[in-house]
Amino acid sequence: MKKSTTQKLLKYGALTAVLGGASEVNGQIIYTDVDPDVGGAGVLYSIDMDNDGNDDFQIRHWDQSASGGDMDLLVAGPAVNSNSSFSNSIIASSNPYFVYPMVLNAGDAISAGATGWNNESFQSLDEDDCYVGNWCNVTDKYLGLRFKIGSDTHYGWARLSVGANASDWVIKDYAYNGTPGEAIDAGETDNLSLADNFESSVQIVALDKSIGLYNLPSKTSYNIYEMTGKRVLNGEIGEESYVIEANGLNTGIYIVELKDDLTGELKREKVIL
DSSP, X not given: OOOOHHHHXXXXXXXXXXXXXXXXXXXXXXXXXXXXXXXXXXXXXXXOTTOSSSOOEEEEEEEEEETTEEEEEEEEEEOOOTTSSOOOEEEXXXXXXXXXXXXXXXXXXXXXXXXXXXXOSOEEEEETTTTBOSOSSEEEEEEEEEEEETTEEEEEEEEEEEOSSTTSEEEEEEEEESSTTOOEETTXXXXXXXXXXXXXXXXXXXXXXXXXXXXXXXXXXXXXXXXXXXEEEEEEEOSSSEEEEOTTSOSSEEEEEEEETTTOOEEEEEEEO
16 A cells, blocks of 8 residues: 555654754865876866766867967866856956956965956966966966855865966866855865765665665665665665655665765665664
């Protein structure tokens, strides 16, 4: 017999109460190491800050023919979103014709109070071997980044090194503050990778023959195993919170395995049903 909606809501509420609310982990710096470093002549690198499958920024080296000679450019900008607009921004200086991303030092604040936020898609880091641009012969400096996760604004950074030649560049890592609207310092990291974030933020609570899952990413797969290794339940989830009904299982100890389908990261935990 199928459970009524009211029954399921009551079970969901009981599981949530056991967990104490199962609130989302906030105040964390989500860090991604670009390993190995990426860059060089003709390279386009797309930054997916929160690894949700949608690019947030792009850095690209251009070597194109221009009147009077070759134009050698290293540019950055927000990636176009699903609405064909550029909603993300970079801290930059500008004049009526060009936009130049600022060079930030480690410890510089990146926040709503920063001046120069610009969403132009074509921002010049270095042009024609230091002819224009702020990023000439700099090592381990930072871009200040502002981007959206849904309707929430987040602040982050990306670390680059650029030589005298625009083609001599690499991106090394990037990070953002997981709390919407909260500032981050350039280079700030608590060394919490996306994998660590998945492991620490996702919560699993078992009550009777139900397993409550909380703080899930947008696409999650699950497997339930007996202690012998036999898989007894599996499925896919597209919700932040979900209850697995396991009424058909015998009382005992099981292993719950969750997989973030976007990153491939796993979380495993024993439960008693």
